[in-house]
Amino acid sequence: MAAETHTVGIAVVGFGNAGAQHVAAVQALPGVRLAAVVESDPAAARRAREAGLPVRPLSEALADPGTDAVAVCLPPGHRPAVLADAVAAGKHLIIEKLPARLPAELDEILAASARAELFSTVMFQHRFALPGPLRDEAPERFADAVGSLLISRPRSADHYREGWRAEPEAAVGGVSVHLGAHYLDLACQLLGEPVAITCLSRTDAVAGIDTELSGHIAFRSGARLTVTVTCRAAARFEQLTVLGRQDWVEVRAGATAGEVDGRPLAAPARPAAELRQDVYRELADALRGGPAPDLSRLDRSSGVVRILDGLLHSVVGANRQVAA
Structure with a gap:
């Protein structure tokens, strides 16, 4: 288990509207840091750099031992390869909604995460408002x-x-x-x-x-x-x-x-921005040795x-x- 004082590093893949919301949630939480923004679109990458964000290639972010989890904020059909690479690199997952295009695809993500003993979570933040x-x-x-x-x-x-x-x-x-x-x-x-x-x-x-x-x-x-x-x-x-x-x-x-x-x-x-922070807080607490994620669990998306x-x-x- 990670130490109680561990600062959790998050790499956000995709800096569109959803990615920017994830970045804001990460930056708002103590003990959580933005390890990287990964963005292949030159205009979006430029916006991220102009905002002072650490823009890095995916391979570099995944190789960094300071990256604990990867938030995948690409369109659903553009995610499978990134998710596979993240799991292969031993990174926990936060997936923007909709987390999979088909039930079989969701099952594959869950099975791969389980085999690697990684947490897989989803940005269905409204669960925390119940x-x-x-x-x-x-x-x-x-x-x-x-x-x-x-x-x-x-x-x-x-x-x-x-x-x-x-x-x-x-x-x-x-x-x-x-x-x-x-x-x-x-x-x-x-x-x-x-x-x-x-x-x-x-x-x-x-x-x-x-x-x-x-x-x-x-x-x-x-x-x-x-x-x-x-x-x-x-x-x-x-x-x-x-x-x-x-x-x-x-x-x-x-x-x-x-x-x-x-x-x-x-x-x-409650403001959606606060609810997104709850998703990250639940994962960060788990990575510091607390209970495993519950409300944000990916399998609850089936x-x-x-x-x-x-x-x-x-x-x-x-x-x-x-x-x-």
Whole structure:
């Protein structure tokens, strides 16, 4: 185990919007340092240097014994080789959402990390906003629940017709992945393992890149969830509602309300920047000898990866069963 006084070094691969957010989270935490920014795009690398950040080649960052973990902030389709190299170099992982394009790809990352005895974590930071009673035994608590998820964030369709965002192999999908993934992940934390996924309707900017999608998900717990994600409406809106036999919960724009065990439950929204720091803090604490990461564990992402695979790759109206 690392010493309690160990300063945890993080290399951030990719300095786009997500990478910049990771860098800010790393720089905000005591006992965590930015070991490197890895960026192949000359303009983005120049921005990083102008900000005073240590821009280094990937091979150099991975060879550095002061690099404990690698945060991979590339588009999903551009990550596999970097993840493989990081694991081969013995580096722990923080992966930006969506962590894998397909369930099989996620399984490969998890298996490789386990063989190397490395921690693998994911930047689904909104898990840390759930109040304590919703973090434990949630699927059992909400067995047979009904739920709805509605997300709207205005975007021009042209946003999904340019660069890597227009390429299904790189981006995986459009609004369902890039706007819906966080709340779909929260739904899985509450409702458990999905077993059947039906895409009810979808509209694409280009083939495979959705601008509006509706679907239905059935969970092993008996819960059912209807989902709509769109960028075609003017309103910005995010709401997940789950109604159980006795308990209920609503997460709206990051704030949580509900009733659990007969008692009111309320938690205000927290800034996303603080929640990202929680992800890094959990990993850093583990690397200093504390408990292994829990909320940020990559294996807790299997549900959302399966749901998005089902919604994006099934025929509209067809019920797709999920393999156990």
